[in-house]
Amino acid sequence: MSDIIPVLDLAPFLAGRAGAREALGAELRRAFTDVGFYFVVGHGVPQDLVDATFEEVRRFHALPLAAKTALAIDRHNIGYMPMRGATTRFNALSTTQRPNANEAIFFKRELAADHPDVVAGVRFRGRNHWPDEAALPGFRAAILTYCDAMEGLGRRLLPVYAAAMELPADWFDAAFADAMFTLRMSHYPPSEPIPDGPIGDGQEWGLAPHTDTSFLTLLAQNRIPGLSLRLPGGEWVDAPAPPGAFLVNGGNMLRLWTNDRFLATPHRVLNRSGGERYAIPFFMDAAHDWPIEPVPTMVDDAHPRRHATTTYGAFMETYQKSNFHHAMEKPTAAV
Numbered sequence: 649m650s651d652i653i654p655v656l657d658l659a660p661f662l663a664g665r666a667g668a669r670e671a672l673g674a675e676l677r678r679a680f681t682d683v684g685f686y687f688v689v690g691h692g693v694p695q696d697l698v699d700a701t702f703e704e705v706r707r708f709h710a711l712p713l714a715a716k717t718a719l720a721i722d723r724h725n726i727g728y729m730p731m732r733g734a735t736t737r738f739n740a741l742s743t744t745q746r747p748n749a750n751e752a753i754f755f756k757r758e759l760a761a762d763h764p765d766v767v768a769g770v771r772f773r774g775r776n777h778w779p780d781e782a783a784l785p786g787f788r789a790a791i792l793t794y795c796d797a798m799e800g801l802g803r804r805l806l807p808v809y810a811a812a813m814e815l816p817a818d819w820f821d822a823a824f825a826d827a828m829f830t831l832r833m834s835h836y837p838p839s840e841p842i843p844d845g846p847i848g849d850g851q852e853w854g855l856a857p858h859t860d861t862s863f864l865t866l867l868a869q870n871r872i873p874g875l876s877l878r879l880p881g882g883e884w885v886d887a888p889a890p891p892g893a894f895l896v897n898g899g900n901m902l903r904l905w906t907n908d909r910f911l912a913t914p915h916r917v918l919n920r921s922g923g924e925r926y927a928i929p930f931f932m933d934a935a936h937d938w939p940i941e942p943v944p945t946m947v948d949d950a951h952p953r954r955h956a957t958t959t960y961g962a963f964m965e966t967y968q969k970s971n972f973h974h975a976m977e978k979p980t981a982a983v
């Protein structure tokens with residue numbers, strides 16, 4: 649399936665086979681030490697659901713622009729971000745100050761109007777912006793179903809992450825009981841040559857090189873290529889897309905939890921397919937106020953603690969200001 653990216657089969661673990669969690673944990677640890685990406689198969693998510701969600705992202709972006717801009721992205725980072733609405737600035741990898749050539753709509757956990765966090769205006773705990781049911785029948789229900797399936801898969805993976813860190817199986821359960829998550833539904837038009845420089849091999853980036861912020865990113869396999877990732881040796885490789893597998897990686901939050909012992913591998917998108925490309929990454933993190941710090945098994949004399957305790961809310965506030973035009977106070981230098 650892939651020579652470079654390890655493939656983890658969840659089926660024996662989900663069937664309750666003795667020793668399966670520990671065996672997968674060892675594979676996961678190797679994946680995050682050597683590559684920073686892995687495929688998961690035997691995950692229990694029906695392919696029909698993935699196919700249906702790709703169809704929904706295509707339907708959404710085919711709406712008239714006015715219907716999309718009516719759902720404009722807000723301070724919770726929920727809603728529609730227009731084409732070239734973000735510039736990757738947060739990390740030292742970025743060679744560009746040029747905005748990314750994609751548009752996207754972001755959804756988070758569906759919260760009721762009377763949820764205490766909504767009432768209190770807690771940042772990143774806002775309400776989703778849905779298109780009119782008449783304009784896009786069935787869209788909301790389909791997206792909620794996909795988010796449930798992704799949250800379920802993320803949750804099923806947590807005991808394996810605990811095994812990879814030599815922690816008890818339930819170590820992450822409480823932290824992720826009310827997990828933060830974001831479904832990003834992106835549209836990348838065919839890449840355009842740019843007149844004034846060698847960025848992206850003379851093309852405009854669909855998404856410039858970046859690391860994710862997440863603990864866990866679940867990326868449904870794409871029939872349209874365009875994603876590449878940077879191996880620890882510095883070489884960029886195109887991500888293969890085996891059918892039925894999810895491509896999984898971790899971001900800055902996983903580094904925080906693991907005291908920088910697990911990789912957050914850079915990746916980028918350039919849509920040279922000649923057609924439209926869509927993607928539906930699902931990002932998962934601990935609850936909004938959960939204290940996030942290096943787990944005890946990742947700190948020792950040889951690996952002194954490298955991060956102060958933070959929370960999703962505090963971390964993301966800083967990140968958003970640096971990268972998303974709608975959240976910016978002033979342009980920030982790369983850090």
Ligand SMILES: O=C(O)CCC(=O)C(=O)O
Pocket residue numbers: 832834855860867870875915916917926927929
């Ligand atoms: O479009 C893709 O395949 C990946 C997107 C991605 O890396 C992101 O949204 O963070």
Ligand SMILES: [Fe+2]
Pocket residue numbers: 858859860915
């Ligand atoms: Fe990413």
